[in-house]
Amino acid sequence: MATLLIIIFAVTLIYLAISERPIMQNRLLGFQGLLLFGIAIVQTTDFHPSHVFFIVSETLLVKAIAIPFILEWIRKHNKVIRTKRMISGTLSVVIVTNILIISFLLCSNLHNDHLQTKFFSVATASVLAGIFFIISNRNVYSHLIGYLVMENGIFLVSLAVGTEMPLLINMAIVLDIFFGVLVLGVFLRRVGRAFEGTDIDFLSNLKD
């Protein structure tokens, strides 16, 4: 089951690469949140209420519901219909597919008793695809989506390496990420208002 979910997660990365409509990018991000919830629940062996609460709050509440909701609110306010890309859709698919293949080849050579290679390779691909998404798009809204794809990849890394932190720290991390996105969202809204657009060309006044 976990393998199937992780493959679907990898497919969403390819789909994100060709998507030009922010509304679709946003939905895919929410879907990734759902997949992460499924993967985390299938993987967990600890059904202590506090642990389950943490999984549900980080994946389902924050990643699948709250963040897409905030992003949709910003998108509507900033009237972002389409985002400009520096690389064509076809080339983007080729690049993301290559990222997936290279990540898989690299990660299959890693040896660690606690490491789940299939998770780890998709996690690495997600981080790299997020960075690629940021570089290849010319709109700060898409940059935020790219950053969140990276964040999802890092959540997968935590599942792959099986790291467990104290509950208090875990909750603080979730809150930090949530407020981080909220603050980014608020400032993205202000970028749109101050520059009457969210294209990165507007954000080039600060230089030497």
Added chain:
Amino acid sequence: MVAAYFLISALVAGGIYFLPNRPARLTLAGAFLVVQIALTIYGFTHFDAEDSTFFTFDRAGVICLSILTMLSVATFYHSVSYAYRHKMLEKHESLYFAFLVLFVAALTGANLTNHLGALWTLIEASTLTVAVLIYHERTKQAVEATWKYIFLCSIGISLAFAGILFLAAEAANHGVKDLKFSELLTHASELDATWVQIAFLLLVTGLSVKLGVFPFHTASINAQTTAPQPVNALLSTVLKNTSFLAIFRIYQVVSHTQAATWASHLLLLTGILSLVVAALQLSRVIHLSRMLGYSGVEHFGLILMGIGAGGLGYYAAFLHMILHSFAKASLFYQNDQIHRHFLSYRVNRLGNYLRVNPLGGLVVLLSLLGIMAMPPSGLFISELLIFKALFANGHIPVAILALILLLFVLYFFTKNILHLLYDTSDQEMVMKEVKTSPWESVSQLILLGLMIAAGFVQPTFLVNLIEMAVK
């Protein structure tokens, strides 16, 4: 104690934000400073005491905490005058002071924590709180700087988190269940070098955004361009000190693994690349705040090189961090007065400052000597010790390259500051008749006095404190 401190800070911040009355707000801010000072004194009297599960008053943390407290007092003082002069709206003032309290509290926690996860959380919290302060002037430039700062910090902090996960995974292989530094240090020699290298690379790259060194240095430079000058004094010193302390704590673990040499080389490389960036950018920068920002890139590059050099370099790096904080904060506090006279931060629109504002000019002159590590600056001693460590530990080519780059930094920085102090030829210069109170320069003279005094004599308690901290 620390948990109570956080609770008080949150209540004070809430109180400042919601109270409609200005004197009441300032009284609350003053009460917060009293609590901050009390916590620092408690730290000095309870070395190595564990507190609230995730915190320890270790010497390195207490050193950073004491600098934070000193500069917080000065920053609150200058912020009150800044708010008065800029005729800040009530709601903006309450937001400013509330977030200043939260920012200082987040940094205090990050300085004292003994847990890698808590450290990450508190550093991220410092990003979110300082964002509101960077945005304070609400100009287009402030929007741009804030967006770039939060975005780059978020990416950097995410990379650092991935580093923490790698380190945690490898540590778990050797029975480490808790990510406390003491626990990691106990099992450090058993950790696999490859995993430690990946983790350290991600952590240094990620935290470089907060430390303001290569490769993510631009975020802090942009932030310092638009943030109010009292906030800049904290951004360019204590925020970076906290990030440095985080890297140092992780390096202490890594230096006991088989990846120790590799990690020291990584710090040397990051340091030298930061010097290259600083030298190149200082040759063309014309904005005074950005110039001071790039000077920070240079100094924290040198500090990383001190740690990378090892041995005496540890002591030198800490001493350099302390003295740099005093000199750099002084310059940023003075920057506000400069702007009041010339209504600009562009170097070609500044000049003859020593005559326009003699006491302010003296502060700039002493800060120049301090920042450029020229005797009698205490930074001369710390830089000398960094280079001594580099030469003594066989990093001779790195030391020579760093010295050449420092010559460029010295030339460009001094040229611009001397222009500010003495130049009278500029046609573009607009000068406004303003009265500046000598009291506004007192904090800077005290800080610079401490920095210069350290050039002549370093008190035994300070030497012992640093030596015990870096052990």
